[in-house]
Amino acid sequence: MIILLKYEIYRRWKWLAIRYAALIVLGFIFFNRISSSPMQYGIIAESMGKFFLVSIVVFIIIIIEGINMLKEDLYEPCGYLTFTIPQKERVILASKLLLLFIQLGLWGMISIGFGSIFFSKLPYQEISRVTTQIDSSLYPTILFILTAFFNFVLMVHLSLTLTKTLLVNKKYSGLLSIGIFFLLAYLIEKFYYGPFLNQIRHAYIEFGTASNINVLSGGYTAVFLNIILTVVFFTATAYLLENKINI
Amino acid sequence: MEYVLTTKQLSKYFYQKKALDKIDINIEKGKIYGILGPNGGGKSTFLKLAAGLLNPTQGEIIIDNKNPGVYTKSIVSYLPEINYFYKWMRIKDALNFFNDLYADFDMENAEKNIEFMKLEEKEKITSLSKGMLGRLKLTLALSRKAKLFLLDEPLNGIDPVSREKIITSIRDAFNKKSTIVICSHLIYYIEKLLDYVFFMSEGQIILAGGVEDLRNKRSMSIDKLYQEVFQ
Numbered sequence: 001m002i003i004l005l006k007y008e009i010y011r012r013w014k015w016l017a018i019r020y021a022a023l024i025v026l027g028f029i030f031f032n033r034i035s036s037s038p039m040q041y042g043i044i045a046e047s048m049g050k051f052f053l054v055s056i057v058v059f060i061i062i063i064i065e066g067i068n069m070l071k072e073d074l075y076e077p078c079g080y081l082t083f084t085i086p087q088k089e090r091v092i093l094a095s096k097l098l099l100l101f102i103q104l105g106l107w108g109m110i111s112i113g114f115g116s117i118f119f120s121k122l123p124y125q126e127i128s129r130v131t132t133q134i135d136s137s138l139y140p141t142i143l144f145i146l147t148a149f150f151n152f153v154l155m156v157h158l159s160l161t162l163t164k165t166l167l168v169n170k171k172y173s174g175l176l177s178i179g180i181f182f183l184l185a186y187l188i189e190k191f192y193y194g195p196f197l198n199q200i201r202h203a204y205i206e207f208g209t210a211s212n213i214n215v216l217s218g219g220y221t222a223v224f225l226n227i228i229l230t231v232v233f234f235t236a237t238a239y240l241l242e243n244k245i246n247i
Numbered sequence: 248m249e250y251v252l253t254t255k256q257l258s259k260y261f262y263q264k265k266a267l268d269k270i271d272i273n274i275e276k277g278k279i280y281g282i283l284g285p286n287g288g289g290k291s292t293f294l295k296l297a298a299g300l301l302n303p304t305q306g307e308i309i310i311d312n313k314n315p316g317v318y319t320k321s322i323v324s325y326l327p328e329i330n331y332f333y334k335w336m337r338i339k340d341a342l343n344f345f346n347d348l349y350a351d352f353d354m355e356n357a358e359k360n361i362e363f364m365k366l367e368e369k370e371k372i373t374s375l376s377k378g379m380l381g382r383l384k385l386t387l388a389l390s391r392k393a394k395l396f397l398l399d400e401p402l403n404g405i406d407p408v409s410r411e412k413i414i415t416s417i418r419d420a421f422n423k424k425s426t427i428v429i430c431s432h433l434i435y436y437i438e439k440l441l442d443y444v445f446f447m448s449e450g451q452i453i454l455a456g457g458v459e460d461l462r463n464k465r466s467m468s469i470d471k472l473y474q475e476v477f478q
Contacts, residue, residue, distance in 0.1 A: 003347050011335055080331035084298055085348045086321035168261050247300040 004087065004095035008069065015065075019058055020106060026054050027114040034121050041122070048118045055111040059149075062107055066100040066153040067160075074164045075173075079247045090238035093157070097234070100153060104146055112142075140220045147226035154233035155184055161240045168246055188229070196225060249276045251395050251426045252297060256306035259292050259450075266292040268450040269306065276394075277423040279440050281458075282430045283469075284447035285477055290430035291328065293447070294397045297428075298325035311394060321350065324393035326384050328400040332372045338383060339368040345387050357390035364412060378409040385413050389420035396420070396427040402436055410436055434470040444469060446476055 009016065030047035037043040070093065073079040082092060159181040163173050252274035259267040267289045274280055282290045295301045296308055299315035310319040332341055338361065345352045361368060364382040366375075375383065385401055401417070402410050417440060421427055431437050444461065446454035454461075454476060458469055465472055 007344065007347075010340075011333055077327075077329045077331045078333050080300060080325075080327045080329065081333065081344075083300055084320055084323075084325050086317050086350075087348070088317055244302060246302060247295075 001091055001095055001098070004092060005098055008095055008099045012065070016103070019061060020110065023054060023058050023107070023110050027051060027110065031114065031117060034118060044118070044121055048115075051114060051118065052111075055107070055114075059107055059111075062100070062103045063149060063153060066096075066103070067156045069096040069099070070157045071160055074160055074245075074247070075170060083241075083247050088238075089241035090234075093234065093238055093241060097150075097154070100150065104150065108142070108146065140223055143220075143223045144226060147223055147230065151226055151229050151233060154230060154237065155188075156181060158233050158237045158240075159184065161237050161245060165240050165244045165246070192229070193225070196222070248273075250274060251276045251311055252428070253309045254306065255309075257293075257296065257303055257308055258305040259289075259296060259301060260304045265450045267296070270450075270452060272445065272452065274395075274426060274428060275443075276426055278442040279417075279421060279427045279429065281434075281437060281441040281444040281469075282428060282447055283432065283434055283444055283473055285432060288447045289450040290447055291399050292450075294325065294327075294399050294428070294430055297395075297397055298323060298327075300325075322394040324388045324391040324396045326388035326396070326398045326401060328403060330372075330380055331384075334373055336372045337368070338366055338370050338372065338375075341372065341383065341387060342368065345390070349391055351392040353390050353392060357386060360386040360390055360416065363416070377404045378406045381405045382409055382412060385416055389416055392425075394425060396425060398427065398429045400431055400433075401429065402431060402433045414440065432473075434473045438469045441469070446473070448477065 030051045033047050034044050073082040073092075083089065085092075156177075159177045162180050163177040167173050167176060250273045252272070254270050254272045257267055257270040257272075258265065270289075270293065272293075282293060284290055292301065296303055297310060297315065297319075299320050308315060311322055313319050336344070342354065342357055342361070345357070346354045358368075361383075364379075364386055366379060366383055366386070370379075372380070372383070381401065381404065385398070388396060388398065398417070401413055405413060414436060417427065417429070421440075427440075429437055429440070438458070441458045443457050444455065445452050456464075461469060461472060467475070
């Protein structure tokens with residue numbers, strides 16, 4: 001697993017280094033700008049906005065790369081090299097997901113780190129207003145969003161793997177992958193999250209804010225549901241890779 | 248007789264197209280086999296099934312008493328026809344990759360072979376010519392102490408000088424503990440290596456036999472026999 005992870009990093013280390021270095025360097029540039037312009041809230045807000053914009057771009061790149069990590073091996077000739085090494089396909093898949101997990105973790109640390117510093121530069125009244133809005137649901141919400149995006153990548157992996165299992169040639173594979181993805185999304189919403197969200201809505205209406213849960217996050221239960229989904233997607237993709245797929 | 252690879256009614260369909268149709272093959276340990284036939288005859292499909300890249304539609308393939316999986320991948324050295332390296336790799340990276348991921352990879356031997364094949368370790372794989380790439384693929388595949396070597400068209404697109412080097416390498420790599428299966432339609436070059444041949448067309452074995460037996464019975468070389476069979 002560690003050797004596979006090493007090669008996953010090695011395959012794209014230049015882009016990894018550039019991406020995080022750019023995020024950190026820009027973070028420091030904006031931090032300097034904010035530090036040298038105390039009480040100039042326009043500059044602070046502009047710097048914060050620009051930093052978060054860059055951060056979102058990096059996040060999108062990480063997600064796209066997470067998808068491509070498996071897509072390349074399924075559809076490019078290099079898949080012959082990847083899938084003839086004496087390792088279980090689930091280990092190969094896990095090494096890719098581990099890199100995605102590390103990337104999201106690093107991105108989260110850098111973005112939240114700089115975000116906290118920028119927030120601390122805001123005037124007292126602004127901070128107090130924000131902090132009152134940020135209640136205990138913040139962390140489960142962040143976790144929910146991160147696990148949801150992780151699952152998004154896994155769902156694309158499952159769609160691609162299922163497509164490759166059903167269709168050998170590339171023709172129409174893109175179309176089929178998209179179709180499978182939306183079908184999965186529909187089924188999950190209808191039979192998995194749907195009933196759960198209804199319960200949350202019901203609790204929210206019934207007990208109001210006193211229930212300490214809201215529609216957006218659903219607390220740690222939503223994160224737990226995401227983790228179950230992660231396990232399901234991973235197991236299904238690994239099963240197809242090990243038993244059904246034709247490279 | 249000890250078989251390293253056995254198939255029972257092995258079939259592979261791609262939708263309605265039969266790539267392999269109920270193949271029964273026994274591959275004995277310590278021999279060099281040739282699977283000969285025109286393009287699209289099912290040779291590469293057979294090797295991909297043995298390498299664990301494809302799953303059979305019907306039937307079974309057994310390698311060293313196991314179905315294709317992690318164990319068989321650890322004892323099978325597969326050389327595909329295509330360039331299967333990662334784009335970022337230099338020759339040195341490919342050597343390290345094989346050394347890290349295959350327990351039976353002999354780095355010392357690989358480095359010697361790289362020199363013999365006149366390749367430079369620092370060269371980027373994307374900048375190699377087809378001949379150099381063929382030599383590199385073969386060097387890596389043959390530098391493993393594998394029980395079974397599966398070589399798919401190792402001479403395709405290779406210049407005559409490189410072909411001789413490749414033939415020499417295959418001969419040097421062979422020992423009585425290993426088995427080599429070569430798929431090719433360039434019979435003239437590989438004939439001298441082979442102990443046994445299967446002629447394959449449209450997913451079926453249409454002729455099989457020991458090279459010496461076939462030569463004696465038909466009074467012609469395997470190359471000539473191939474031309475006669477597939478005329």
